[in-house]
Amino acid sequence: xxxxxxxxxxxxxxxxxxxxxxxxxxxxxxxxxxxxxxxxxxxxxxxxxxxxxxxxxxxxxxxxxxxxxxxxxxxxxxxxxxxxxxxxxxxxxxxxxxxxxxxxxxxxxxxxxxxxxxxxxxxxxxxxxxxxxxxxxxxxxxxxxxxxxxxxxxxxxxxxxxxxxxxxxxxxxxxxxxxxxxxxxxxxxxxxxxxxxxxxxxxxxxxxxxxxxxxxxxxxxxxxxxxxxxxxxxxxxxxxxxxxxxxxxxxxxxxxxxxxxxxxxxxxxxxxxxxxxxxxxxxxxxxxxxxxxxxxxxxxxxxxxxxxxxxxxxxxxxxxxxxxxx
Numbered sequence: 001x002x003x004x005x006x007x008x009x010x011x012x013x014x015x016x017x018x019x020x021x022x023x024x025x026x027x028x029x030x031x032x033x034x035x036x037x038x039x040x041x042x043x044x045x046x047x048x049x050x051x052x053x054x055x056x057x058x059x060x061x062x063x064x065x066x067x068x069x070x071x072x073x074x075x076x077x078x079x080x081x082x083x084x085x086x087x088x089x090x091x092x093x094x095x096x097x098x099x100x101x102x103x104x105x106x107x108x109x110x111x112x113x114x115x116x117x118x119x120x121x122x123x124x125x126x127x128x129x130x131x132x133x134x135x136x137x138x139x140x141x142x143x144x145x146x147x148x149x150x151x152x153x154x155x156x157x158x159x160x161x162x163x164x165x166x167x168x169x170x171x172x173x174x175x176x177x178x179x180x181x182x183x184x185x186x187x188x189x190x191x192x193x194x195x196x197x198x199x200x201x202x203x204x205x206x207x208x209x210x211x212x213x214x215x216x217x218x219x220x221x222x223x224x225x226x227x228x229x230x231x232x233x234x235x236x237x238x239x240x241x242x243x244x245x246x247x248x249x250x251x252x253x254x255x256x257x258x259x260x261x262x263x264x265x266x267x268x269x270x271x272x273x274x275x276x277x278x279x280x281x282x283x284x285x286x287x288x289x290x291x292x293x294x295x296x297x298x299x300x301x302x303x304x305x306x307x308x309x310x311x312x313x314x315x316x317x318x319x320x321x322x323x324x325x326x
């Protein structure tokens with residue numbers, strides 16, 4: 001178990017020379033870090049929103065990797081398994097906007113027929129996205145008292161990552177697929193944010209799982225945080241964060257991604273049952289990535305801060321493995 005400290009006041013991620021500020025290392029219940037990154041070449045900035053509805057799953061990404069900007073729109077029709085995936089790359093991240101704070105300012109990117117705009121304001125986030133054959137307009141309100149997990153992961157003073165995982169947000173809007181319009185809203189719909197800012201090592205592998213349902217959510221991570229003294233694991237009950245400081249064991253079959261996954265630790269006994277695999281690969285010389293993101297349902301349980309076990313059965317979301325050389 002790690003010995004992480006809770007940060008309760010605003011803090012800068014970096015010192016004036018661009019190195020990690022030791023005072024920034026810890027976790028938060030709401031975004032308090034200003035990502036004042038400096039330098040070029042290893043800095044990564046991204047915003048990822050995942051939206052789950054009873055009929056569709058939507059993924060939106062805006063990112064700057066310094067040498068390139070990548071943005072994309074993904075839609076899965078849960079009834080047919082049909083995917084729509086449109087991605088674009090802009091050299092040197094031209095036209096990509098990235099605010100320093102999670103929950104404030106606008107993140108956006110445009111190019112290659114794809115445009116994504118995320119307008120963050122105190123009441124929530126307004127999402128607009130357009131791609132060939134796809135349109136999305138959505139509002140993601142921020143409920144009073146809603147908590148998210150912010151964590152700084154320190155590999156070293158020069159390599160570090162700040163992440164915000166915000167789960168179980170309500171969402172309403174309209175998804176357009178060709179001539180078809182799909183309303184979004186109601187108790188079976190939720191949104192998840194992955195906000196990332198940092199300076200990464202060249203080669204990294206990570207696991208991430210997120211599951212949501214009425215009144216409950218679970219956020220689990222692994223591999224990339226091992227040995228750093230930080231974890232990105234948490235249980236949410238009625239919007240309240242219960243931080244889990246244990247490193248977890250992930251068991252899954254890399255030859256058959258649709259077999260059940262197991263994620264376990266002293267406070268987590270979770271099993272994930274996929275119903276669809278999304279695979280993405282890129283190989284451009286020294287730059288490459290391979291991601292297997294599976295969508296499915298959770299079973300099992302996780303333990304709250306008071307020792308009570310909370311059932312995870314019926315939570316919907318995803319589990320993934322990503323391998324990057326970047």
